Amino acid sequence: MKTQVCIIGGGPSGLLLSQLLHLQGIDNVVLERQSRDYVLGRIRAGVLEHGFAELMREARCGERMDREGEIHEGFFIAHDGRMDRVDLHRYSGGSSVIVYGQTELTRDLYEARDRMQGTVVHDVQDVQLHDIAGTSPSVSYRKGDERVRVECDFVIGADGFHGVSRKSIPAGVLSEYEKVYPFGWLGVLSRTKPVSPELIYARHERGFALCSLRSQVLSRYYIQVPLSDKVEDWSDEDFWAELRRRVPSEVAGRLLTGPSIEKSIAPLRSFVAEPMRYGSLFLAGDAAHIVPPTGARGLNSAASDIHYLYHAMLGHYRDGDDSGLDGYSAKALARVWKAQRFSWWMTTMLHTFPDSLAYDRKLQDTDLAYLFSSEAAMRSLAENYVGLPF
Ligand SMILES: Cc1cc2nc3c(=O)[nH]c(=O)nc-3n(C[C@H](O)[C@H](O)[C@H](O)COP(=O)(O)OP(=O)(O)OC[C@H]3O[C@@H](n4cnc5c(N)ncnc54)[C@H](O)[C@@H]3O)c2cc1C
Incomplete structure (x- = not known):
């Protein structure tokens, strides 16, 4: 097969x-290891x-997002038994974010690829990259009995993160920076009305919690759990x-609960390569x-890479x-x-760290106190949350 750009990963x-x-x-050509159903079953951002959103529109995939996505102009931070609101609209100079599930967005992209008869090959096995240091690279894969x-x-x-591309770069080329947090997020998706029309980030001595949503009938909630916890340890009631x-x-008091339709634990990690x-691999x-x-x-960081690329x-x-390609990284x-x-910064301010000092907890208190008493701090949060310019 010959193409101009071979894309590994159908996320x-x-x-x-x-x-x-x-x-x-x-x-x-897009090569994806999993089936389409599997990719669309993953509940993420x-x-x-x-x-x-602009990129989705430019890709002619923004119609449903604009119709069904919710514009959010703020969110809450709950701490010390109270709720303080972050007014994104006010402090970002009129901007906001759109709440629209990654699953739906991925579905829209797949449907657009189908409409345009784009080539997306699913269930590819044993993907290998060849001659990426030079200007005539190739990618091979196995599908059924065929290579x-x-x-x-x-x-x-x-x-x-677990793909083959980064691992195909010869040893010594990449510098990798990593921080693994000593906890994960247990997430539950439920077909219930969200407890709040806007997200609530909650700091609590028992651990962080987040009340999020995908729509007005689909809620997504998270609680911080130790890395040793397993999904099976947690009944819906617990x-x-x-x-x-x-x-x-x-x-x-106003939380509506129901059976979980998805429940998973995601470890928290920061990583940059x-x-x-x-060469010819990006x-x-x-x-x-x-x-x-x-x-x-x-x-959102993935989207800015795609914009530059x-x-x-x-x-x-x-x-x-070629100046764009040369300057991409x-x-x-x-x-x-x-x-x-x-x-x-958000993770450090809002989570309970198992081995934190009393000093660290005082700094977390002060971070929140400063945030809600300083317009400059609020502007900084809002500017980052709605997204820095590309
Ligand atoms: C559990 C979880 C929860 C998250 N929650 C949030 C959130 O609330 N907010 C937020 O902003 N971000 C969140 N994220 C992060 C966000 O989902 C990712 O940043 C986003 O999916 C990145 O998109 P991507 O296309 O780069 O990678 P991915 O979505 O990981 O897509 C990569 C694709 O490549 C495929 N693949 C892997 N290896 C191969 C191979 N060898 N050959 C071919 N295909 C391969 C995979 O099957 C996958 O479909 C979450 C991530 C996880 C894992």
């Missing part, structure tokens, strides 16, 4: 880039920056009881960096200008690190 990063390139007449080789100009590694303990009593390019999204979900930066590819194919990483800093 949001890979599909969005595929769709944008196709609209510009740049031929590409739900808060989109406007920059991301297929895709020859291309560029390979895009959009295959997530989960709801613990969530009630961690939110202010007025919120606990530098550089994001090796890394994008979770393949190069991940953040703890506090602050909702993961999916898309324009770099356009420069190459349309204008014969540095440009993407500059924004990635700001998202890392913000996610680390």
Whole structure:
């Protein structure tokens, strides 16, 4: 098989880039290890920056997002038994975020790829990258009994944290920066009316909690749990009881509970691999960096990579200008690190750390006190949460 761009990974990063390139007449193929049902069964992010939404519209995939997504102009931080509101609209100069599930967004991207007869190959096994140091790379994979080789100009590694692309870069090339947090988030999705129209981030001595949503009939709740906990340890009843303990009593009193339709534990980790390019391989999204979900930066950071990569590819194919490709890694990483800093700060301020000193807890108190007493601090939070410019 021959194509211009071979994209490994059919998650949001890979599909969005595929769709944008196709609209510009740049031929590409997406290789995805899992079935489509499996990819669409994963419950992940739900808060989109406007920059991301713009890219979805540019990719002609924004119609349902604009119809069904909810504009959120603020969120709450619950602490010490009270709730303080972060007015994103006011402190970001009129901006907001869109609540629209990653699952729905991925479905829209798949449907757009189908409409345009884009090539997305599912259930590929044993994906291998060849000759990526040079200018004639290829990617091979197995599907059933057949081994297929895709020859291309560029390979895009959009295959997530556990993918094969980053691991195909020779040892010694990448610098990897990692911080693993000593806890995870236990998440429950339930077909219930959300307890609050806006998200509630709750700091509590028993551990962090988040009341989030996907729509007005679909709620997503999380509680901080030790890394040793297993999903089977938590019945729905235990989960709801613990969530009630961690939110202010007025919120606990109006919480509507129901059977979980998905329940999973996600460990919290920060990770960045530098550089994001090796020869003709470009890394994008979770393949190069991940953040703890506090602050909702993961999916949005993937989107900014795609924005830079898309324009770099356009420069190459349309204008014969490679400056975008040459500058991609540095440009993407500059924004990635700001998202890392913000996610680390939100995580540190709001979670209970098992071995924290009394001193650390005083600093957490002071961080919150400063935030709600300083317009400058509020502006900084709002600017980061709605998304720094691309
Ligand atoms: C449990 C969980 C909860 C999250 N919650 C949030 C949140 O609340 N807010 C937020 O902003 N972010 C959240 N994130 C992060 C967000 O979901 C990711 O940043 C986003 O999915 C990144 O998209 P991606 O396309 O780069 O990677 P992925 O979505 O991981 O997609 C990569 C794709 O590559 C495929 N793949 C892997 N290996 C191969 C291979 N060898 N060959 C071919 N295909 C391969 C995978 O099957 C996958 O479909 C969460 C992540 C997880 C895991």
